[in-house]
Amino acid sequence: MTGRLTKRDYLRPQYVRGCAAHVAGDHAAALRIFRQLARRGDAPAQFMLGSMYHKGEAVGADLREALIHYLVAANQGEPRAAHMLGCMHCTGEAVEEDPGEALLWFRQSAEWGYAPAQFSLGTMYSSGVDVARDLREAMRWLFLAALQGHPQARLELHAVAIAARRQRRARK
Numbered sequence: 001m002t003g004r005l006t007k008r009d010y011l012r013p014q015y016v017r018g019c020a021a022h023v024a025g026d027h028a029a030a031l032r033i034f035r036q037l038a039r040r041g042d043a044p045a046q047f048m049l050g051s052m053y054h055k056g057e058a059v060g061a062d063l064r065e066a067l068i069h070y071l072v073a074a075n076q077g078e079p080r081a082a083h084m085l086g087c088m089h090c091t092g093e094a095v096e097e098d099p100g101e102a103l104l105w106f107r108q109s110a111e112w113g114y115a116p117a118q119f120s121l122g123t124m125y126s127s128g129v130d131v132a133r134d135l136r137e138a139m140r141w142l143f144l145a146a147l148q149g150h151p152q153a154r155l156e157l158h159a160v161a162i163a164a165r166r167q168r169r170a171r172k
Contacts, residue, residue, distance in 0.1 A: 004077050004112050010044055018048065027058035038069070046073035047081040054084070063094035074105070079114035082106075086120060090130075099130030110141055118145035119153045126160045135164040 009015075018033035031052060037045030050069030053062045067088060073081035086105035089098045103124060109117030122141035125134045138160045145153035 005043060005079070015042070015044055018045065022048065022052075022057075027052065031058040038072075041076070043073045043076035043078040043081070046070075046076070047078045047084075050081060050084065063088075067094045074108070077112065079109040079112035079117065082109035082112070083114055083117040083120065086117065090120075099124075103131055110144070113144075113148075115145040115148040115150040115153070118142070118148075119150050119156070122153065122160070123156060126156065126163070135160055135167065139164065 014033060014037060018030045018037065021027075021033065022030035030048070034045040034048045034052070038049050046069045050066045050073060051057075053059055053069060054066035055061065059065075067085075070081040070084045070088070074085055082105050086102045086109065087093070088095055089102035089105060091097065095101075103121070106117050106121045106124065110121045118141045122138045122145060124131050124138075125141065126138035127133070139157060142153050142157040142160060146157050
């Protein structure tokens with residue numbers, strides 16, 4: 001499986017059972033289901049395994065193992081995994097801190113339509129930390145995240161719009 005995942009990928013009965021077990025706190029059952037699916041190359045299950053290793057749910061916390069599962073899932077088009085790889089490269093979790101690599105993973109996930117990645121990318125461009133400040137690019141990504149209902153994107157978009165207005169006025 002390559003390319004963008006569809007809603008159908010997340011609604012398969014076995015995956016849904018794994019998610020239900022996870023939400024119910026039965027992490028051992030969720031782990032069994034996600035491992036079984038992951039062995040068959042299931043990207044959403046790979047992401048969930050990565051998340052469980054990241055948080056230490058039913059397994060000891062193991063950031064290296066989480067990273068491996070996230071990489072496998074992201075390389076199959078799982079946007080949540082690509083976003084987590086961006087976060088890990090941003091903070092230096094299990095990898096060397098690398099803002100450039102974080103930007104690449106955030107962009108990939110954002111292009112796949114994942115609102116948290118769009119927000120992350122927008123805030124990177126608005127702050128100008130680790131990337132050239134670009135308020136137009138920031139507004140683009142924040143707007144897309146806000147359209148999907150991302151809770152902080154609308155507020156950040158408003159702040160960036162004010163900064164862009166001030167910047168335009170200062171040039172005149």
